[in-house]
Amino acid sequence: MAPPRILPPLDDVNRPFWTGGHEGRLVLERCEACARWQHPPAGRCTACGGEVTHAAASGRGTVFTATVNEHAFHPEVPPPYVIAIVELDEQAGLRVVANVVDADPASVAIGDPVQAGFEIDGEHAVPVFRPVVP
Numbered sequence: 104m105a106p107p108r109i110l111p112p113l114d115d116v117n118r119p120f121w122t123g124g125h126e127g128r129l130v131l132e133r134c135e136a137c138a139r140w141q142h143p144p145a146g147r148c149t150a151c152g153g154e155v156t157h158a159a160a161s162g163r164g165t166v167f168t169a170t171v172n173e174h175a176f177h178p179e180v181p182p183p184y185v186i187a188i189v190e191l192d193e194q195a196g197l198r199v200v201a202n203v204v205d206a207d208p209a210s211v212a213i214g215d216p217v218q219a220g221f222e223i224d225g226e227h228a229v230p231v232f233r234p235v236v237p
């Protein structure tokens with residue numbers, strides 16, 4: 104059973120990201136003008152100001168950096184767990200902060216290939232990443 108999470112309230116800007124996983128899709132903003140992906144969602148392109156649409160990324164990426172949390176910050180969220188910044192394959196610098204799950208926390212390393220999955224929590228479908236086993 105997944106630990107409870109403290110999740111952001113949904114709004115018109117962040118809803119596609121937090122709910123796309125119900126259909127198995129990692130939904131990010133993509134600029135219609137310059138074709139740049141961006142995350143976190145901002146409602147407009149932060150590079151050129153263009154209109155954004157929502158598109159499903161592949162969910163493939165690599166661990167850009169990660170840390171193992173050993174301290175119990177919340178009594179219902181037992182450590183250890185991995186907090187990672189994952190760089191997605193779509194674009195250099197396109198990064199998502201998420202837990203890496205289904206892995207020995209001590210084994211998660213920079214550069215590891217990972218694949219997005221989702222943990223359903225009510226209306227939210229929380230993106231998480233799992234190691235890709237070659």
Ligand code: ZN
Binds near residue numbers: 135138139150151
């Ligand atoms: Zn743009």
